[in-house]
Amino acid sequence: MAKLSDSIENLFARFGPHVEQVPAGGWAPIGEADKLVKTHCCFCGQQCGIQLKVKDNRVVGFEPWEEFPFNQGKLCPKGVKRYMQNAHPDRLLSPLERVDGAGFRDLAWEPALARIAAEMKRIQGANGNDAFAVLTGASLTNEKAYLMGKFARVALRTANIDYNGRLCMVSAGAASKKVFGIDRAANPWSDIPKAEVLLIAGANIAECAPITTDYVWRARENGARIIVLDPRMTPIARTVDLFIPVKPGGDIGVFNGMLHVMIKRGWIDRAFIAAHTTGWEAVEKAVEKYTPEYGAKIAGVPASLIVKAAELWGPAKTSFLLHARGIEHHSKGVDNCLAALNLVVGSGRIGREGCGYAMITGQGNGQGAREQGQKCDQLPGARDIENPEHRRYIADVWKVPEESIPHKGLSAIPLVEAIHAGRIKGLLLLCFNPLVSLPDQNFVREALEKLEFFAVIDFFLSETAQHADIVLPGSLMEEDEGTTTNVEGRVIHHKKAVDPPAGTREEWKIICDLAARLGQGDKFAYASTKEIFDELRVASKGGISDYYGITWERIDEQMGIFWPCPSLDHPGTPRLYEGAKFGHADGKAHPQPVEWRPAAEEADAEYPIILTTGRTVAHYLSGTQTRRIGALVGQTPEPWCEMHPRLAGKLGVADGDFVRVESRRGWLTVPARVLTTIRPDTVFVPYHWPFDRAANRATIRAIDPVSNIPEFKICAVRVTKAPRPDDALAHLPPQAGGLS
Amino acid sequence: MSELAFFIDSSRCIGCRACVQACEECDTHRGVSMIHLERIDEHDSVQTAPQVCMHCKDPVCARVCPADAIKQTPEGVTQSALKPRCIGCSNCVLACPFGVPNYYGKIDQMMKCDYCYDRTSAGKKPMCATVCPSQALAFTTLEEIGRTRQGTAINRWVFGAEVVETKVFVVVPRGTREVRPDLVQLGGSRHDPFDVAAMLEGA
Numbered sequence: 001m002a003k004l005s006d007s008i009e010n011l012f013a014r015f016g017p018h019v020e021q022v023p024a025g026g027w028a029p030i031g032e033a034d035k036l037v038k039t040h041c042c043f044c045g046q047q048c049g050i051q052l053k054v055k056d057n058r059v060v061g062f063e064p065w066e067e068f069p070f071n072q073g074k075l076c077p078k079g080v081k082r083y084m085q086n087a088h089p090d091r092l093l094s095p096l097e098r099v100d101g102a103g104f105r106d107l108a109w110e111p112a113l114a115r116i117a118a119e120m121k122r123i124q125g126a127n128g129n130d131a132f133a134v135l136t137g138a139s140l141t142n143e144k145a146y147l148m149g150k151f152a153r154v155a156l157r158t159a160n161i162d163y164n165g166r167l168c169m170v171s172a173g174a175a176s177k178k179v180f181g182i183d184r185a186a187n188p189w190s191d192i193p194k195a196e197v198l199l200i201a202g203a204n205i206a207e208c209a210p211i212t213t214d215y216v217w218r219a220r221e222n223g224a225r226i227i228v229l230d231p232r233m234t235p236i237a238r239t240v241d242l243f244i245p246v247k248p249g250g251d252i253g254v255f256n257g258m259l260h261v262m263i264k265r266g267w268i269d270r271a272f273i274a275a276h277t278t279g280w281e282a283v284e285k286a287v288e289k290y291t292p293e294y295g296a297k298i299a300g301v302p303a304s305l306i307v308k309a310a311e312l313w314g315p316a317k318t319s320f321l322l323h324a325r326g327i328e329h330h331s332k333g334v335d336n337c338l339a340a341l342n343l344v345v346g347s348g349r350i351g352r353e354g355c356g357y358a359m360i361t362g363q364g365n366g367q368g369a370r371e372q373g374q375k376c377d378q379l380p381g382a383r384d385i386e387n388p389e390h391r392r393y394i395a396d397v398w399k400v401p402e403e404s405i406p407h408k409g410l411s412a413i414p415l416v417e418a419i420h421a422g423r424i425k426g427l428l429l430l431c432f433n434p435l436v437s438l439p440d441q442n443f444v445r446e447a448l449e450k451l452e453f454f455a456v457i458d459f460f461l462s463e464t465a466q467h468a469d470i471v472l473p474g475s476l477m478e479e480d481e482g483t484t485t486n487v488e489g490r491v492i493h494h495k496k497a498v499d500p501p502a503g504t505r506e507e508w509k510i511i512c513d514l515a516a517r518l519g520q521g522d523k524f525a526y527a528s529t530k531e532i533f534d535e536l537r538v539a540s541k542g543g544i545s546d547y548y549g550i551t552w553e554r555i556d557e558q559m560g561i562f563w564p565c566p567s568l569d570h571p572g573t574p575r576l577y578e579g580a581k582f583g584h585a586d587g588k589a590h591p592q593p594v595e596w597r598p599a600a601e602e603a604d605a606e607y608p609i610i611l612t613t614g615r616t617v618a619h620y621l622s623g624t625q626t627r628r629i630g631a632l633v634g635q636t637p638e639p640w641c642e643m644h645p646r647l648a649g650k651l652g653v654a655d656g657d658f659v660r661v662e663s664r665r666g667w668l669t670v671p672a673r674v675l676t677t678i679r680p681d682t683v684f685v686p687y688h689w690p691f692d693r694a695a696n697r698a699t700i701r702a703i704d705p706v707s708n709i710p711e712f713k714i715c716a717v718r719v720t721k722a723p724r725p726d727d728a729l730a731h732l733p734p735q736a737g738g739l740s
Numbered sequence: 741m742s743e744l745a746f747f748i749d750s751s752r753c754i755g756c757r758a759c760v761q762a763c764e765e766c767d768t769h770r771g772v773s774m775i776h777l778e779r780i781d782e783h784d785s786v787q788t789a790p791q792v793c794m795h796c797k798d799p800v801c802a803r804v805c806p807a808d809a810i811k812q813t814p815e816g817v818t819q820s821a822l823k824p825r826c827i828g829c830s831n832c833v834l835a836c837p838f839g840v841p842n843y844y845g846k847i848d849q850m851m852k853c854d855y856c857y858d859r860t861s862a863g864k865k866p867m868c869a870t871v872c873p874s875q876a877l878a879f880t881t882l883e884e885i886g887r888t889r890q891g892t893a894i895n896r897w898v899f900g901a902e903v904v905e906t907k908v909f910v911v912v913p914r915g916t917r918e919v920r921p922d923l924v925q926l927g928g929s930r931h932d933p934f935d936v937a938a939m940l941e942g943a
Contacts, residue, residue: 027771061765064870075871077761206754210873217752217874221889233936235754235786245936302942617756631761645783646937655783675783676935 003449004466006103008691008737009728014103015461016090017623017735021630024058024087037497038065040484042139042477043078043620045361046211047486049559050075052083052478052497059086059478059497069559070189070486076210077618081631085476086498090460090628092473093503104461104471109505112470116428117517119453119469120156123426129406133160133415133424136374137431138168138363139621140507141482141494142547143532145365146380146539147511147524148430149373152406154398154523155515159409160424162376164432164621166412169366170375170707171333172323172359178334179341179590180576181583182544183382184367184489185358186350187320188562188574193218194354195320197312198226201251201340202326202713206235207617209324209360209487219320225312229254230326231612232642232684233677242308245679247300248612248714251327252596255339256287257295257306258313259346263287267314269348276348276580277589283342286593298596300681319349321357325614328359329712331600333704339594346591351577361487363621364477368485371545372536376409380536381543390543397539398523411708412438413701420447429456430474430507435463436622436690439699439710442666457507462624463690463737473504480506482529483555488574490560491550508532541566544583599714600702603681607663607716609647610682613695614713623688627735638734639689640673641719644680648672653721660722661685663715666697669725683719687712691737692729746855746869747885747893748790749911752876755779755788759868759877766856766867769820774853775868776839785934790877792868793818793840793853794897795907801832801841801852810850816907817857821850837899855907885911894918 004011033053040047049068053061062083064073095112096104123132134156136148145163152161173183180186192198192215205212216236220226226240229251237243246254262268263284273280292310296303313319321344327336341357349355361367373380373394380397383390385408395402410418416434418424420443427448438444448454448467456468465471479500485491500506508529515524526532530552540563541548549565550572561572582589603610618636619626626632641659643651653659655674660667661683669692670685678684685695700715724730725739732738757777764773776791799818802810809825810832812818821832821841828848832841841852856866860879864870869879878885885893893909896918910919 022771029767029770031767064867066865066870073865073870074873074875075758075762076756076873077758080758080761080765080871206756206874210754210756210758213752213754213874218888223890233786233934235788238786238934239751243939245939301940304942631764635757635761644937676937677784677786678936679940680937 005098012736017627019630019633025060039495041079045366045487057498059083071211081629084629096471116455129157132426135429135432136163138165138366138369142368143482143529145369145374146372146536155518155520159406162412163374165370168362171328171709174334174707175337186576187356188488195318197316197319199321201229201323203324204234208615231679231682244305249599250299251336252339253295253298256290257292258310260287260290261310262314268346272348282593283591318354324360331702331711333709334706335594338592365484381540382545383543416447425452433462433464433622440701441697474507475500489562492560493555601716603716611717612713613687616686619688633735637740639670642673642684646680648674658722663698663717746908747878750789752874753788754874758871762867762871797905800835804831804835817855819854
């Protein structure tokens with residue numbers, strides 16, 4: 001049913017991605033704008049403050065917002081150009097219905113919504129409620145994330161809802177919950193420049209969290225020593241005190257090796273361990289064998305680097321750990337994080353000024369969207385869907401019987417596997433482009449093709465939406481009002497700048513309409529997103545991520561409020577764990593012993609090279625938005641395969657040659673970039689592009705057993721020189737999967 | 741508090757091009773970016789360096805202009821060539837020691853970074869230095885730089901026999917009093933500090 005209804009070339013011609021080269025209103029001077037709207041960038045978890053310039057109900061430019069404390073006017077190129085997605089020629093302006101062999105035809109809203117509701121009822125009637133699934137995204141506002149969780153559990157009554165934060169924050173979240181009891185960065189960013197030593201593990205800050213760079217450099221100006229772990233020399237790594245070019249998947253060798261040295265040299269805070277932790281003995285026992293030499297073998301680096309890292313980190317008085325997808329995107333992603341957190345626990349440096357750690361959330365609302373109940377295992381307030389008390393509380397808020405709330409459903413990858421296996425037959429998808437962002441693309445495509453019914457809500461026709469039966473045109477961040485929670489746990493306010501264009505609707509209205517068609521309209525009778533937020537506040541009350549004391553007015557007055565904020569007179573909580581009071585019932589930290597294990601697929605004789613994937617500064621996630629903005633496409637038009645000259649020499653590849661990167665699952669053809677700043681056993685391809693340019697055609701569908709995050713950072717490939725592709729796809733522009 | 745000034749600290753630059761993208765958003769030259777972002781050694785380093793106009797106190801570009809088209813404001817800001825005067829000869833492009841001016845054939849005029857004159861003359865910071873995520877470009881005071889940075893800010897350049905003083909400062913290691921590009925050793929035999937393979941061998 002959900003096979004492509006037309007050729008990629010024809011779909012491209014009508015729906016893009018075309019690039020918008022010229023701003024709304026042209027390049028002429030803007031002059032006086034009608035209004036400047038203080039809001040936030042939508043591209044990445046930092047959620048920088050920005051002022052959008054509005055003229056004639058169009059976003060025509062921006063002005064830095066220097067008063068907003070987090071970024072003080074700073075923006076990366078995505079932030080600078082974000083305004084150009086408004087008034088874009090590819091914008092969907094009508095519901096669409098697929099027509100086999102002829103693409104899509106416009107459809108009125110009424111029959112489009114009626115058909116979706118009818119298919120939901122039909123599929124659930126014939127196959128049970130769980131046969132219709134919902135996939136959502138972490139770029140949604142808190143209000144929409146909350147609404148999607150409630151819609152799945154109350155209106156559709158399916159267990160199977162999950163979100164693309166599954167590809168992002170779940171390893172970090174699971175590890176933080178295990179050790180400290182709370183899934184949030186422990187400290188505000190203002191603590192970073194106050195630390196004597198920074199450990200940056202698997203975080204390409206310059207490209208994926210550019211604004212954080214200034215915090216890191218301020219620490220350095222204050223005298224901080226900086227350690228970076230990465231298989232590639234990132235722009236931050238270039239000038240730091242210690243760069244450890246760790247082998248993908250070897251991080252535990254470094255972390256456990258560092259801890260081993262710290263124990264041997266007496267750099268463990270024994271008083272802190274005794275008073276505020278449980279289980280430390282098991283951690284010490286586990287790292288006994290991790291001598292620097294043993295760790296070095298795992299990490300693929302000289303042992304001296306591990307010793308030096310321990311010597312920098314161990315004796316410091318203050319310290320800050322920053323970690324991101326580089327250590328989290330693994331089938332042992334949670335363990336990688338746990339091993340890193342052991343360095344924090346062992347040092348006792350947490351819960352004080354300049355002491356702590358943070359995971360660097362990647363997606364726009366990567367933090368908030370994982371708290372409001374759209375994860376398969378959670379209810380609002382980061383509550384546990386299997387905890388009877390939590391279920392009862394939320395059932396009361398939702399005014400439904402507790403037993404009507406489904407139990408834990410499938411996470412994203414098993415959910416797609418269930419579609420492939422025919423157990424899930426219907427799908428509603430919002431804010432997610434799995435045909436670029438999920439691993440093992442050929443499998444994902446096969447799964448989507450097996451759906452009996454597939455509905456998508458999006459503002460552009462993404463590569464995934466091309467497979468839909470019905471597409472509903474949604475709204476951009478600047479066309480709706482709501483909140484997100486930034487990388488620090490600071491809840492902020494996205495203001496509406498312009499009206500959604502004629503023919504489109506705000507997503508929350510679409511979802512409430514569908515709920516009404518499923519007979520649950522009384523539970524979705526919101527007049528505004530503010531009403532949804534007020535219900536969210538109550539739903540989160542008493543939970544881990546308690547938003548009860550946060551109102552939109554307070555956010556505006558205080559430039560954001562950090563959760564937990566349990567009452568209206570509570571100031572919010574920028575720094576967690578003050579006084580070493582941790583989130584577990586016993587108030588203690590629970591460090592976990594970690595043993596290294598190999599990746600699901602290591603390099604071997606047949607596929608001898610490690611492929612690792614990641615982001616580039618000009619693009620956001622699956623590129624649905626940034627591959628449509630001319631300046632960003634101009635900056636980085638297409639992906640590439642980065643390799644060391646030693647590897648290139650062996651392969652007979654010169655800089656600029658095309659290479660075919662092939663795994664057991666699929667291949668891609670991209671130009672080679674030969675440079676000395678990457679390990680010779682590893683190649684890197686950024687993942688924002690589709691089809692034959694998709695890094696995720698090669699990546700593996702292996703997941704972490706605890707977090708279920710896919711192993712984007714390691715799979716085995718072979719790389720061969722290839723002729724420049726000359727097929728129809730290659731002649732499309734690069735943003736559409738062609739070549740520049 | 742002393743006067744606000746412009747500072748470049750290339751050791752902070754991450755090559756993100758936010759400055760390049762933001763520059764073209766300025767109302768006086770919308771759609772044309774006046775800032776250069778240089779990749780220093782593309783295959784062996786991720787190093788990048790932003791180059792704005794240094795606003796020489798005695799601008800070479802203006803001195804070599806046969807049409808007297810390049811003017812300096814009372815604040816010491818050297819502006820793009822005056823459209824009615826510019827003859828498109830590109831003397832300025834060739835003469836500038838920093839490689840800043842560009843000649844635009846379509847409009848037959850030299851245009852260059854003008855210190856965001858529309859913004860700085862109205863008390864605002866230049867667009868590039870406002871958005872720069874790494875603060876490799878910063879608009880602040882000399883005191884603030886002295887207080888918050890390890891390096892020192894200088895604005896004196898020695899190009900052979902030519903000494904140039906600029907309105908814009910560069911942040912360099914403490915103890916450096918002037919920049920002498922003639923002393924930069926290119927292609928030395930020193931071990932490449934940025935070759936990851938060499939690092940792994942413990943070199």
